[in-house]
Ligand SMILES: O=C(O)[C@H](CCc1ccccc1)CC1(C(=O)N[C@@H](Cc2c[nH]c3ccccc23)C(=O)O)CCCC1
């Protein structure tokens with residue numbers, strides 16, 4: 001029996017109902033999306049469970065009647081598809097490697113695991129402890145954050161330390177929020193899965209990095225050691241500075257989210273390299289805006305102003 005694309009339904013982490021692209025096989029349904037353009041060269045989106053262990057990828061999820069109740073798996077699968085669609089339709093990129101690589105996600109990693117990560121090969125999501133986090137695949141900005149690490153790895157290759165690492169982090173937060181595309185004036189990160197018992201908070205804020213103890217200007221740059229305790233030179237801390245620059249840019253009157261995304265993506269994939277510093281990101285985004293919209297365009301001028309406002313350039 002050959003594979004056949006099927007449409008299932010599932011309940012997400014926040015209790016919402018979603019339709020899912022699944023794969024009907026002789027004995028049932030697999031949590032495998034074979035509807036994307038990348039399927040022409042064998043690319044799929046597959047979602048696995050680690051069954052609360054740490055062996056990866058774990059077991060490909062199956063279901064007998066195509067009605068899916070594993071909430072973390074439903075969102076990991078659906079949001080991976082949404083992220084593929086954004087990169088393909090808005091930026092012309094065919095999966096994270098631009099060659100239609102299969103996207104694999106694993107949920108229920110370990111126990112009460114309050115984090116998520118891209119491990120160089122796949123996405124991995126913990127379920128949280130129910131206080132600090134709920135299942136981390138329940139946030140589209142977070143899923144797209146992880147997948148963007150894969151894009152960065154295969155393009156600029158920004159090393160995960162000091163300023164290049166903070167840029168790596170910032171590009172993931174920026175693309176994460178662009179893919180999520182909420183009308184969120186605060187441009188928050190992870191708001192859907194942080195502290196399920198508290199409304200309105202988040203992991204980070206791009207509009208006001210200080211709210212979550214991140215700097216929002218070079219004169220607040222945190223010189224931290226390149227150790228785990230030092231967050232590898234503060235990659236999740238100093239990312240507040242480029243995040244604020246992007247926020248200032250995208251909220252400039254006349255700038256659209258789509259155009260902002262094209263500029264940041266072009267800078268990441270055409271100009272930045274492993275050890276790029278904040279000043280290089282400023283120059284790269286100005287160059288990308290110039291390439292796409294012209295030297296004296298609103299975009300190019302607004303990019304320069306946005307970086308200057310955080311003390312870069
Ligand atoms: O992708 C990343 O940058 C983060 C990857 C963290 C990680 C790295 C290596 C092995 C395991 C985990 C995961 C995310 C993150 O920003 N984590 C931060 C904040 C954080 C989440 N859970 C935590 C628990 C304790 C302390 C900090 C955190 C971190 O790990 O610093 C991204 C979006 C949300 C989670």
Ligand SMILES: [Zn+2]
Pocket residue numbers: 145149169172
């Ligand atoms: Zn990250």
